[in-house]
Amino acid sequence: MTSEPPSEQGPTGPPSGPLAGHGGGPSSGAPEPTRPDWPSTPPGAPAAPGGPGRPGGTGEPSGPPPGEPPGGGQGRWWSSAPRVALLLGALVAAAALTIFFLRQSGAGAGEVYLQPATADGQDPFTRSTAQGYSASAAQAAPGTPPSPGAGRTVPGSTPGLYGGSYSAPSCDVERQIGYLTADGSKANAFAGALGIEPAQIPGYVRALTSVQLRLDTRVTDHGFKDGAATGFQAVLQKGTAVLVDDRGMPRVRCACGDPLGPPSPANGTPKARGGGWDSYRWENTVAVTPADAPLTALTLYDPTSGRWFERPAGGTGDTDRAVSRPGTGSSQSSAPGTPPPNTSPSTGGGYSTPPASSPSAPPATPVTPTPPTAPPPPAYGPAHR
Template sequence: MALVGGAVVVAAALAVFFLRPEGGGEVFLQAASAEGKDPFTPSTAQDKGTKEATAAPVSPAPGGTRTIEGSSPGLYGGSENESSCDVERQITYLTGDQAKSRAFASAAGIQPGEIPGYLRGLTPVQLRSDTRVTNHGYKDGSATPYQAVLQAGTAVLADNRGVPRVRCACGNPLGPPVAIKGSTKTRGQSWSTYKSNRTVAVAPARTVIVVIIIYDPRTGQWFERPVGTDGSKDRPIPPPKGGVTSGPALPASEEPSSVEPSKPHSSAPESPPTAPPSPPKSPPNEPGPAYGPQNRNAGSGGAP
C-alpha cells in the first residue's frame, strides 16, 4: 500500500494547463447541496457540514480553465472513515426505474445491468475546487447533457482515474467538460466565492490509481482511500509532497475545450516521498491521455 501511495503522490507533479475558450452558451452553477437541473434521483449525499471548509487554493487561469490530473493529492476532500455518498441507495434508486437505468447507462457508457458494479467501483469524495463538468440531467426518458460548475464541497463518486463520474446530490452521471460556442452565460444558484477564472477541470490520471489521497480540512489530516471503497478501509498517511491543504475558495474560469476520457494503462508505482509538503515541479511533457493524442505536449503542474 505504501508503494501505491507513492505512485499516487508522484502524481502531484501532474498535468495542469489551460483549456482555452472556444465559444459560449450556458453554464449552470450548482451549489454543493442543491438538487440542480433535471435530477436523476433524490440526493444520496451524506452532508457532513464541510461545504465551505473544503475549498483549496488554485491560481487564476487567464483566458481558460485550469486542468488538474485526477490523482493529485488533495484534489479531493472528505472525512476519514466516512462516506460522502450512499452508494447502495443510489443503486436502488437507479435500478428501480428501467427508463432511468437506460438513460444513466447510456450517459455513463455502460449497459443498464452493469450499473450496480459500476457504482460500487467508484469512490465517494468531495470536490475541493469549483469544478467544470458535463452534467447529464434526466428529461423525457433520456440523459440530457449540459455544462455545469459544481461548487467546492460537492459530494461526487470518482473513478479509478480520479475523474468525477456521479453527482451524489442528484444521481446525475458526469463527464469531462466540453467547449461552448459564442458568448458564455451562467445560470443557476451562485455562491459568494465563485469566480470564473479559478474553476478547474479534472483530467484522468496517466495510469489507473488504486488509492485516492484525501485531505480532511476539519482536522488537517491526510488519509488514503482505496478506490471503490466507502471509507471503511481508509488509512492515515503523512502529508504527501506537493499536497494541498487549505486556501481561498476556488473561483471558476472561462470555457474549457473538450476533454475525452482515457483508456486504462499501467505503470510501475514508485516509493512514497518523505519530504514535507511543497509546491510540485512541472514535468516537461504531459501525455494527456484524457485529451487525446493531439494534446500530448501540454504544459504541466500540480494539484489545485
C-alpha cells in the same frame, strides 16, 4: 419716298425654321408634334393605318429604342432576373454563414449551470444520497489557490484534489444503486450517458470512490427529462459529493444521481445560470483530466480535522488509511489542502506513500488496497450537450 403696299396674296409656301411642317393646308403634310402630350393626329383627322406605335402609323416610333429589347422595360427586367436571383441567393448564404459562425464561436462560451454543493440541480435523476460534510466543505478548503485561467486542468491523480471525512463516505452508494435500478427508463438513460449497459450499473457504481470536490469543477452534467439523459455544461461547487472512477474522473453527482462527464471546451466566459455562491468566479474553475493509468487509491484531505488520508479505489470510508501530507519537505504543497496544479499523474495516485502515521493523525493499521471487483469503467466518449 414711297413704299409698295403689302401684297394681298399670302405666302405661297411653308415658313422656314422650327415651325416648318405646321402650316395650315392640305399640302403641308402630316403634322409633327413638338411635345409628347400633343396628339399625333389633328382633331377630326382620320388615324393613320396601324395606329400609334405600329408600322405605318404616326406618333410613336415603330420599334423599341436602340439597345432596348422588344417589350420595353419588361423585357429588360426579365432579362436581368437570373442575375438578381443569384445576387439574392449570395446574400442569403452569406447571412446564414454569418449566423452559423457566430453561434459556433459562442457555442463554447454559451451558458453554464451553477450547482451548489447540496442543491438538487437541474432535472435530477434521483433523490440525494450525499452525506457527510458536503455543506461545510464548501466553506472549509484552506489553501485552495485561484486558478490562472478557466482553461486550467488538474489530473485526477493529484493529491488533495478531492477531500472527504476520514472513515466516512460522502455518498450512500447502495441507496444510489437502488434509486437507479428501480426505474427502467432512468437506468437506461444513466447507463447510456456513461457508455455502459443497464445491467452493469451496480458493479460500475460500487467500483467508484466516494469523495468531495475541493475546487469549483467544470463538468458535463446529465439531467433526466422526458425519459432521456439531457447533457448540459455545469460548474459543481467545491464541497460537492461525487463518485469518481479509477482515473480520478467525476462520474456521478450524489446530490441528484446525475451521470457526469468531461466538460466541453469553453471559449470566453459563459453566462451563469442556476443558483450561485459568493466565491464563484469562472476564472477559478478547473476541469479534471484522467490519470494516465488506473489508480489503486486516492489521497484525500479532510478540511474539518486537517488530516490527510488514503482511500482505496472503490472505497467508501471503512478502509481509509491515515498518511502524512504529500510533498512534505518539498515545495509541491506549500499549504494544507493545496492541490498542486498540473501534477504529472502516475500509477498509484502520483505520490510516494509516506509513513503510516504522522503528528497530525493517530496511528492507523495499514490496509492493503483492494482493486475494484467490477471491470474498469469504459472510457467516457466526447462530451455531448
